[in-house]
Amino acid sequence: MNWEIIIQYYPKLLEGALLTLELVVISGVIGVLMAVPIALLRASKTPWVRVFPFCFIYFFRGTPLLIQIFLIYYGASQFEAVRDSVLWVVLKEPYWCAIIAFTLNTAAYSAELFRGAIQAIPKGELEAADAFGMSWLLKTRRIVIPRAFGIALPAYGNEVVLMLKSSALASTITLLDLTGMARTIQARTYTPVELFTAAGVIYLVMAAVVIGLFRLMENRFNRYQYYKPNVDQLNVDKP
Amino acid sequence: MSVRKIIAAVTLVAGAFAGTLIGTQAFAGDKIRIATEGAYAPFNMKNEQGELVGFDVEIAKALCAEMKADCTIVEQDWDGMIPALKGRKFDAIVASMSITKERLQAVDFTDPYYTNALAFVGPKGVELKTDKASLKGKTLGAQRATIAGQYLEDELGDVVSVKLYDTQDNAYLDMATGRLDGLVSDKFPAYDWLRTDEGQGFEFKGETIKTESVDKIGIAIRHGQDDLKANFNKALKAIVENGTYDAINAKYFPFSIY
Numbered sequence: 143m144n145w146e147i148i149i150q151y152y153p154k155l156l157e158g159a160l161l162t163l164e165l166v167v168i169s170g171v172i173g174v175l176m177a178v179p180i181a182l183l184r185a186s187k188t189p190w191v192r193v194f195p196f197c198f199i200y201f202f203r204g205t206p207l208l209i210q211i212f213l214i215y216y217g218a219s220q221f222e223a224v225r226d227s228v229l230w231v232v233l234k235e236p237y238w239c240a241i242i243a244f245t246l247n248t249a250a251y252s253a254e255l256f257r258g259a260i261q262a263i264p265k266g267e268l269e270a271a272d273a274f275g276m277s278w279l280l281k282t283r284r285i286v287i288p289r290a291f292g293i294a295l296p297a298y299g300n301e302v303v304l305m306l307k308s309s310a311l312a313s314t315i316t317l318l319d320l321t322g323m324a325r326t327i328q329a330r331t332y333t334p335v336e337l338f339t340a341a342g343v344i345y346l347v348m349a350a351v352v353i354g355l356f357r358l359m360e361n362r363f364n365r366y367q368y369y370k371p372n373v374d375q376l377n378v379d380k381p
Numbered sequence: 382m383s384v385r386k387i388i389a390a391v392t393l394v395a396g397a398f399a400g401t402l403i404g405t406q407a408f409a410g411d412k413i414r415i416a417t418e419g420a421y422a423p424f425n426m427k428n429e430q431g432e433l434v435g436f437d438v439e440i441a442k443a444l445c446a447e448m449k450a451d452c453t454i455v456e457q458d459w460d461g462m463i464p465a466l467k468g469r470k471f472d473a474i475v476a477s478m479s480i481t482k483e484r485l486q487a488v489d490f491t492d493p494y495y496t497n498a499l500a501f502v503g504p505k506g507v508e509l510k511t512d513k514a515s516l517k518g519k520t521l522g523a524q525r526a527t528i529a530g531q532y533l534e535d536e537l538g539d540v541v542s543v544k545l546y547d548t549q550d551n552a553y554l555d556m557a558t559g560r561l562d563g564l565v566s567d568k569f570p571a572y573d574w575l576r577t578d579e580g581q582g583f584e585f586k587g588e589t590i591k592t593e594s595v596d597k598i599g600i601a602i603r604h605g606q607d608d609l610k611a612n613f614n615k616a617l618k619a620i621v622e623n624g625t626y627d628a629i630n631a632k633y634f635p636f637s638i639y
Contacts (some may be wrong), residue, residue, distance in 0.1 A: 182476045219558035234560055316544040325460055329526030332487040
């Protein structure tokens with residue numbers, strides 16, 4: 143193990159890690175915003191409303207992310223119509239192609255998670271909302287979305303960690319994310335063990351932060367699950 | 382979801398460790414596993430049947446025939462080439478690899494089997510001056526882990542935006558879409574590509590690039606494999622003398638590249 147190489151190139155790797163975080167955060171946020179309406183449509187009782195979200199989710203869950211990235215980056219650019227349109231300003235940049243691919247991919251996975259969560263809300267709570275005479279919109283805003291959010295949270299945390307790792311594929315379209323940076327440096331130094339170990343450690347740290355954040359959020363949003371009654375204050379006779 | 386790259390890295394690391402463990406074990410004399418990339422026409426590429434073909438492959442086969450060795454030719458991604466050689470996934474690399482000081486620290490090379498040069502390629506009808514001042518602000522591409530890529534990073538990295546690709550084909554593809562103003566590539570494969578349908582709209586720009594040393598292409602083997610090295614060198618000398626080399630050369634280029 144050549145520690146000098148690791149120390150020498152650590153700033154570069156951190157620079158790559160920053161791009162990785164940027165890609166994951168931006169596409170993660172847009173992805174969730176897209177996923178909520180898609181999940182609501184997907185959970186609809188009217189069959190034709192479910193068609194579009196079903197196809198969208200089916201495509202993006204059913205094909206490899208690498209293929210999706212290549213289709214957007216190398217595929218779309220094959221058409222002159224695309225190159226001449228205003229879309230080219232965005233699609234020309236590998237950065238935005240990666241963001242688009244990651245966003246659509248994570249939106250599809252998250253939508254399916256949220257759909258499951260919406261359908262897992264205890265019936266009684268929805269009936270209670272109906273009994274109060276809440277409109278569909280009010281019920282969705284006050285009951286369905288907040289409850290589904292709590293239910294989906296642990297699974298969604300998982301999805302974010304998976305996305306963090308999948309973002310390594312950005313290196314295939316010339317982006318110098320953490321993996322891209324490690325590959326480019328090792329192409330020159332021929333020290334793959336050192337560089338990929340260092341990159342792996344940075345991924346572990348980033349994953350730990352994501353896992354920690356989601357644990358905090360779970361404690362907050364699902365606190366009813368963690369609540370322990372304080373026996374001393376309940377005035378009950380101790381056995 | 383794919384974590385392919387990470388898996389590849391881990392396999393590679395595991396391979397490298399396994400390599401050190403069995404480091405003392407010798408290989409069976411006449412069985413040689415040769416790796417090539419398969420994405421670097423006309424030197425190594427795949428035909429319609431998916432077989433590896435090209436100048437490198439034919440040279441490798443001619444050398445094996447000369448040495449009367451039992452060779453298998455395997456495919457390997459370019460940027461994992463040297464680590465995999467060191468990890469004993471194969472015994473030699475015949476993949477148009479330039480002999481450089483950095484690489485010599487990691488692996489050993491046989492005598493050169495051809496001489497390469499670098500050149501700029503850009504779209505026809507667009508002026509692309511190749512001196513440093515005129516290139517300012519341009520986006521130029523090259524394949525990752527190549528002399529061309531290092532040339533861009535070292536010589537022009539401060540004025541141009543450098544994009545590195547996994548394969549040469551992807552760099553061509555991105556130049557065709559206009560994402561790149563031009564690219565730096567090894568001259569002979571570019572010569573070949575410019576004659577294809579895809580290459581019709583492009584041409585060489587400026588002079589052939591002069592790197593500090595003449596760019597010789599050799600066969601990479603692990604350090605300490607002196608017998609193998611001697612055998613390769615002897616066979617190479619033989620095929621150059623008996624005309625086999627020239628015959629292969631003529632199939633690909635109308636000029637000698639030795």
